[in-house]
Amino acid sequence: MYELIALALNAVLFLGMLYGSVQDHPVVFAAGTGHEGLACTTCHHPHAPLGSRPEWQPGTEELPHFPYYDYQVGMLDDGSRLCLSCHDGAIAPAISMPEHMQITSQIGRSVSEVGRPKYLMGSHPVGVRYDARKAALVRQPGLRAGVEIPLPDGRIQCVSCHDPHGTTGHENLLVVSNRRSELCLTCHQL
Amino acid sequence: MPVRTRRIAVPRAVRWGTFASMIGACAACAALVGCRAAAVRPEGGVASTQAAAVAPVFYPGPPARAHIVAIGPLTGHALAAKPPGKLRRAVTGETTGPALVSELLRPLSLTVRAGQILVVDVGRNAIVQIDPGTGEIRSVALKGMGEFFRPVAIATDGQGDLYVADAQAGRVIAVGSGNTVLRTYRLGDSAPFAPIDLAVSAERLYVVNRAGRRVEIFERDSGRYVGPFANSGPGRSAFPVGVALDGEGNVYVVDMAASRVRVYDPGGVLLRQIGAPGDRPGLLAQPRSVAVGPDGITYVSDAATQIVQMFRPPASLLMYFGGTGGTIGSMTMPAKVITDRTLLQTFASRLPAGFVPQYMIFVANQFGPGRIGVYAFGQVPPAGEEPTAP
Numbered sequence: 001m002y003e004l005i006a007l008a009l010n011a012v013l014f015l016g017m018l019y020g021s022v023q024d025h026p027v028v029f030a031a032g033t034g035h036e037g038l039a040c041t042t043c044h045h046p047h048a049p050l051g052s053r054p055e056w057q058p059g060t061e062e063l064p065h066f067p068y069y070d071y072q073v074g075m076l077d078d079g080s081r082l083c084l085s086c087h088d089g090a091i092a093p094a095i096s097m098p099e100h101m102q103i104t105s106q107i108g109r110s111v112s113e114v115g116r117p118k119y120l121m122g123s124h125p126v127g128v129r130y131d132a133r134k135a136a137l138v139r140q141p142g143l144r145a146g147v148e149i150p151l152p153d154g155r156i157q158c159v160s161c162h163d164p165h166g167t168t169g170h171e172n173l174l175v176v177s178n179r180r181s182e183l184c185l186t187c188h189q190l
Numbered sequence: 191m192p193v194r195t196r197r198i199a200v201p202r203a204v205r206w207g208t209f210a211s212m213i214g215a216c217a218a219c220a221a222l223v224g225c226r227a228a229a230v231r232p233e234g235g236v237a238s239t240q241a242a243a244v245a246p247v248f249y250p251g252p253p254a255r256a257h258i259v260a261i262g263p264l265t266g267h268a269l270a271a272k273p274p275g276k277l278r279r280a281v282t283g284e285t286t287g288p289a290l291v292s293e294l295l296r297p298l299s300l301t302v303r304a305g306q307i308l309v310v311d312v313g314r315n316a317i318v319q320i321d322p323g324t325g326e327i328r329s330v331a332l333k334g335m336g337e338f339f340r341p342v343a344i345a346t347d348g349q350g351d352l353y354v355a356d357a358q359a360g361r362v363i364a365v366g367s368g369n370t371v372l373r374t375y376r377l378g379d380s381a382p383f384a385p386i387d388l389a390v391s392a393e394r395l396y397v398v399n400r401a402g403r404r405v406e407i408f409e410r411d412s413g414r415y416v417g418p419f420a421n422s423g424p425g426r427s428a429f430p431v432g433v434a435l436d437g438e439g440n441v442y443v444v445d446m447a448a449s450r451v452r453v454y455d456p457g458g459v460l461l462r463q464i465g466a467p468g469d470r471p472g473l474l475a476q477p478r479s480v481a482v483g484p485d486g487i488t489y490v491s492d493a494a495t496q497i498v499q500m501f502r503p504p505a506s507l508l509m510y511f512g513g514t515g516g517t518i519g520s521m522t523m524p525a526k527v528i529t530d531r532t533l534l535q536t537f538a539s540r541l542p543a544g545f546v547p548q549y550m551i552f553v554a555n556q557f558g559p560g561r562i563g564v565y566a567f568g569q570v571p572p573a574g575e576e577p578t579a580p
Contacts, residue, residue: 041467042429042447045494051470055502056257056509057250063470066495070514071522073557085476085493085523088556089312090298090342090357090386091400091431091446 043082043164075127075155083158128156130187149175149186246542247519248570249511256570258500258511260519261540263560264307264552266325294318294561297554299343299387299526302533303350309554309562310341310354317341317354320562322536332363333370343398343526345388347410353395355385362388362397362408373413377406387479387526389433389441391456396441398430405430405443420452425460427452432526436482444490449474451490464488464505469495472507483529483567484549491524491553498527498553511565512553519565522558527551529567541566 051063069081076084086092130151149160158164161183162173170177176186248256295313302308307320308330317330332339332354343355351372352365360383362375375395377383382401389396395408396419405427407416419441420426432444439456449467451474454460465474475494482488487508488501498521499510512521531549541547547568555561 039447041449045449045469045475046467048466048468048470048473051468052472052507054250054471054507054509057254057471065469066471066475066492066497067514068469068475068494071496071558073522081523082494084556088296088298088525089340094312 042086073127075129077152077155077157079152080126080158083162083164126157130154130156149183244518246545247517249519250509255572256545257509258551258565258567259542259545259547260511260517260563260565261537261542262518262564264320264322264562264564266320266322266327296556297525297561298556299345300528300552300554300562301344301346301352302528302530302552303346303352305532305536307533307552307562308344308346308352310344312340312342315340317344322533330369332365333368343385343387345390347390348392353388353390355388355397357384357386357400360384360401362395364413375408375413375415377402377415387432389435391435391439394456396433396435398433398443400431403429405433405441420454420458420460423460425452425454432477432479434480434482436486437484442480442482442488444477444480446477449477451477451480451488462504464501465490465499471499471510474499478524479526481527481529481551483551484531487567489527489529489551491521491527493523493525493556496521496524498524498551512563518560519563520558520560521553521555521563523556524553524563525556526554534566537564537566545570 045068047065053059053063069078069085071081073081073084088094151157151160159175161175163170163175164173166173168175172178174183176183178184244262246262247260249258249260250256294309294311297309297311297313297318299310300307305321305323307322309318309320311318314329317332318327319330320327340356340358341354342357345353347353350367353362354365355362360376362385364372364375366372375385375397377399383399383406384401385397385406386400387398390410393410394416395410397406397408399406402418404421405419407419408414409416420443427443427445427448429445429447430443431446434442436442440461441454441456441458443452443454445452449465451464452460453462453464465472465477467473467475469475474490475492477490478493479491480488486503488503489498490501491498496514497510497512500508502508511519512524514520514522529549529551533550534547537550538547545566545568547566549567551565551567553563553565555563
């Protein structure tokens, strides 16, 4: 009985969340976002209840779920890896390479330890630790704790600056408009 | 009280003498032990050809009979070659080499021509040629190409000509022997054209046009634009990202938005579909590339799940390989997958004893320790049966 009630509550909660997210997030992106025409399944892949058993891998065990974006590239989180899977220079414009990867290959280090990249090429290194105190000590450009931008595990990831759903309405899917360098000044003090 | 330090004066002649003797010692040592440090810089990202043999990985694992064996990432070493100087660039028009290529950064596409594996590396913005026999790696200089050449995909035809797609400039170039540009394929000025994958038949060049979200057809030898391929009706692909051909001329199109591979006849009639959205065997999450083996088996790489799945006609799942896990068969955001028979003999000595290979499979991984995965398709004979030559 209790299980049934819990199941019903879960179903209501799930449907509510789904409804809310559909309300909050455009299902198909508007023109000018760079993601126009793409639907949810371009990035969000469903967990299918069924599959098919491989003819050459017989067995009776349950078919496995393959994990998504489960691999190591520097200190990128799975969200950044998802972005990279399309932003490769062919399917979608590449993030600045190889500077990004040189930085992200310095595993566990911050920008202040690695040193600033020579050429930012209009983009910011990803996977680096946001370490305001250390940055201030070594006289790197001052950082202040950013509450407006998300920092997964204390690191700059793609979602730190970009809202992939484009709900903010800012240019280039930014989380904060960068007019008058507003986004840069969220973290960097002059 | 400050500590006083006194700089010891060393005569200039002694300083130069020390430097010269160090150089001399290095040269003598190199002559003795055969060190080529001065001539060849050891390659970094792709393992050396002299690397210790790694145990191959079989797919599927026991107790099932293996059909795929992974023999490790493609190996090689970079040749030391000076990048072209200003004068040479002015005369030959070279822009991309033959500079030292020490490491593949982000390979997206690859093909095989005349025993050489050619890789498009978008991280280095270069076409890299790897000789699997000798292990030599060098970048390919295309004569007459401008500074803004941005290759993203590569294919070859039966005559050995190369076809290279430049998504940024909106063109595909055909490259003949001597790396000279034979012709250029473009759409009209007004039509958006961002080629990201290619397949070549005897008469046609199929090009995935990201900007138009469709596949375009060109006449291969004249360069004339024929029109879009299978661009209407319920079988239309919404967001094609990959294309391949089978032995009968059927066209396989990867539709990333629909998580499916669609198979058309040469006339554009939909024959069948492979896969559906999902994260279990037989389903596709972010299909990226398709290849068809000489036996008709379809290989589909998936950038989300890090696997390549194998289907037999019409759409039955045979098996899958790759995955994460850090073995030599693992994949890291696989992009292009190709099959090839011409390099079977080259890799034969590296295949495990008892495995009867039929053709090779190469996978371009965008990241990870082994950028180009090398696999062989074949089988292990049942116990008691002697292996036969391919």
